[in-house]
Amino acid sequence: MKRVGSFLGDWWRLVIPYFRSEEWPIAIALLIGAIALTFAGVGLEVLFNDWNRRFYDSIQNKNETVFWREIIFFSWLAALYIMVFVARAIVSPYLRLRWRRWLTSHYLAHWLDDRGYYRIELTRAVDNVDQRIAEDLNQLGQYTMTLLLGLLGAVATLISFLFILWELSGPLSLASIGIDITVPGYMAWVCLIYAVVGSYLANLVGRRLIPLNFMRQRFEANFRFSLVRVRENAEGIALYHGEKREADSLNARFIDVFNNGFRVLMTQAQLAFYQSGYAQLAIIFPYVVTAPRFFAGVITFGVMTQTASAFGQVQTALSFFIDNYTSLAELRAVMDRLKGLQIATDEKPPTAIEVMPQPGRSGVATEDLTLSLPGGQALLENLDLPLEKGQSVLVRGASGTGKSTLFRALAGIWPFGRGRVRVPEGARVLFLPQKPYIPIGTLRDAVRYPDENSRASDADIAAALQATGLGHLTDRLDEVAHWSNVLSGGEQQRLAAARAIVFKPDWLFMDEATASLDDAAEATVYNALKKQLPGTTMVSIGHRPTLRKWHDRQLELKRAPGEVGTLVEVPA
Structure with a gap:
């Protein structure tokens, strides 16, 4: 019964x-x-x-x-x-x-x-x-x-x-x-x-x-x-x-x-x-x-x-x-x-990381930020990290130290941890992961993603593709395809950079966003981003030495297996 x-x-x-x-x-x-x-x-x-x-x-x-x-x-x-x-x-x-x-x-x-x-x-x-x-x-x-x-x-x-x-x-x-x-x-x-x-x-x-x-x-x-x-x-x-x-x-x-x-x-x-x-x-x-x-x-x-x-x-x-x-x-x-x-x-985690828009604020900052793995192991504790507008920052560190987790926390999607991330109210923020998500549809829509209200013209999109080394795709804007299967890993990362140029964010966060590119292609992408987005503050996460010259400030995440990590300033 x-x-x-x-x-x-x-x-x-x-x-x-x-x-x-x-x-x-x-x-x-x-x-x-x-x-x-x-x-x-x-x-x-x-x-x-x-x-x-x-x-x-x-x-x-x-x-x-x-x-x-x-x-x-x-x-x-x-x-x-x-x-x-x-x-x-x-x-x-x-x-x-x-x-x-x-x-x-x-x-x-x-x-x-x-x-x-x-x-x-x-x-x-x-x-x-x-x-x-x-x-x-x-x-x-x-x-x-x-x-x-x-x-x-x-x-x-x-x-x-x-x-x-x-x-x-x-x-x-x-x-x-x-x-x-x-x-x-x-x-x-x-x-x-x-x-x-x-x-x-x-x-x-x-x-x-x-x-x-x-x-x-x-x-x-x-x-x-x-x-x-x-x-x-x-x-x-x-x-x-x-x-x-x-x-x-x-x-x-x-x-x-x-x-x-x-x-x-x-x-x-x-x-x-x-x-x-x-x-x-x-x-x-x-x-x-x-x-x-x-x-x-x-x-x-x-x-x-x-x-x-x-x-x-x-x-x-x-x-x-x-x-x-x-x-x-x-x-x-x-x-x-x-x-x-x-x-x-x-089901929600017992604690949460809050992303809090703040009026009158110019920079991005973390306050009392603690990051944990799903099993409860702490990666970082009580991190206060100020990121000033106009100052490009590189966060580097060995593989497995928690760089991508920090990237997800800044994006407000990492559910394991606590603390706050304060961002300027109304700021346009874009996050580029190592493996870009590209929806099935026209190439035009793939470049405009995720901005449904984008007013970028075909000329703007073609210029962005040209600037990031994808000029050979400019005549395919109307083509519908599963672009993740059509483009190579490097081409997908170039497309993500073109997307950033079209989106014109105030803050651009990139997590190993050029890892699939060779040094010359990486330089082309960063040069295009710097030139096309002069008002954008870039925060990059990566470990390649070639990234250092594109950033004003460098931070290194250090963490031994099973221990809590630390984020330290590295002299330029």
């Missing part, structure tokens, strides 16, 4: 936000429409059941007039049933589609808000976020609507046909077995016991599907992600001749998919064996029970078939959880994965 309460509580927290959102009027209208159509379908089944009795009685009585009248009545019922069926095929899927759109927008905003996506990747709090957003959100709406409408239909069917079954079956005397008791509506009780016992046994067989379906989603996503990595790193794999290693890795990933899939298959086979046997027995069972009364002349053939039909409807309604156990197990797995994503995006 506790697990049922947990399931319903998690389901409610995942589902209810949409029906309280700004889309609630149309969402609730569609939901009411879907429920009404479900109940209409049940009402038609009741009419078909009553028609069943009249039709077969007309055959037994050889009453041709009644026979043809019932055929015409059936035609009207069938036409109405078709219209309801088509309407259900439109209303419910349309609700699911709108619901998925809202869920996707909501989860994407939540994932991207406050850089939750970045924290998740740093901490590896959950796996395969893309799969959870792309597939699990779709399945949440799909399983919810299917199971909810199915459950409501089952309840309505149960109430309607249980009453019919009670009326049709009549009393059963147990005097023949020595018990002086008469059971009213005995078929209703028999059907109820049959379904309850069946549901209990189905749960024993099928409950293993819940963890298996959870792992299936994980293994499938891991395999798909590995395939994407091979595609995105095709050149590197080809240069290393790493095809066999990648094939071994991919096959190992797929072994997880196969082994888990086999366990799911065997569990589903056991459940299918039980479900099919249970369903087949339910077909003949009501005829066996009603046969003595029919052959004794107590009931007509029409009543016998109507009783069997009502028994089937009640048994199907009571067997809802048996028939939908696999879907319930998959819904539980989907909910667990979405719940995990919500927890991961909601």
Whole structure:
């Protein structure tokens, strides 16, 4: 019972936000429409059941007039049933589609808000976020609507046909077995016991599907992600001749998919064996029970078939959880994965580094800045670093000392630490990482990124590309491409420098932003930045000696493994 309460509580927290959102009027209208159509379908089944009795009685009585009248009545019922069926095929899927759109927008905003996506990747709090957003959100709406409408239909069917079954079956005397008791509506009780016992046994067989379906989603996503990595790193794999290693890795990933899939298959086979046997027995069972009364002349053939039909409807309604156990197990797995994503995006570090815009301020400064690794190891403690406007600064140090972490802290994206970074209010600030991010799209958009409101003309963009050594690309501004795969590492860094020229920041922070360039190309880039951005203050992080001549001030980050580092001034 506790697990049922947990399931319903998690389901409610995942589902209810949409029906309280700004889309609630149309969402609730569609939901009411879907429920009404479900109940209409049940009402038609009741009419078909009553028609069943009249039709077969007309055959037994050889009453041709009644026979043809019932055929015409059936035609009207069938036409109405078709219209309801088509309407259900439109209303419910349309609700699911709108619901998925809202869920996707909501989860994407939540994932991207406050850089939750970045924290998740740093901490590896959950796996395969893309799969959870792309597939699990779709399945949440799909399983919810299917199971909810199915459950409501089952309840309505149960109430309607249980009453019919009670009326049709009549009393059963147990005097023949020595018990002086008469059971009213005995078929209703028999059907109820049959379904309850069946549901209990189905749960024993099928409950293993819940963890298996959870792992299936994980293994499938891991395999798909590995395939994407091979595609995105095709050149590197080809240069290393790493095809066999990648094939071994991919096959190992797929072994997880196969082994888990086999366990799911065997569990589903056991459940299918039980479900099919249970369903087949339910077909003949009501005829066996009603046969003595029919052959004794107590009931007509029409009543016998109507009783069997009502028994089937009640048994199907009571067997809802048996028939939908696999879907319930998959819904539980989907909910667990979405719940995990919500927890991961909601989770914030106990401390934070604040980036605080300050009116009237000209420079950038850190105050009481402490940087830590995700595991808690401190890299720097209580750092007060003033960076004056107009004074270019180089921060150097050995690899692994924490230079890039300091760069991320200045950008306000490093979540592990505390302290403040004060920046001039309204200042345009741009950060260039070692590996630039280049969106898929036109080259023009790639250079303008991230400034959506950029007014840079094509001439400005071409001039920036020319200045950074990418003049051969100036006639490709309209070309749409995956530029990260088209351009070399050095060309990508040149493009990032051109982006800075177009963006015209007040402060430009660069983390090993020319590491893929040779000395001459690096000099071209820095010379272009100095010439094209005379009012920009540059702060570079790197270890190459060639960077020193481009900066007025030099700092060195020193840190031994496992210790707290220090940032010291280096004489020019």
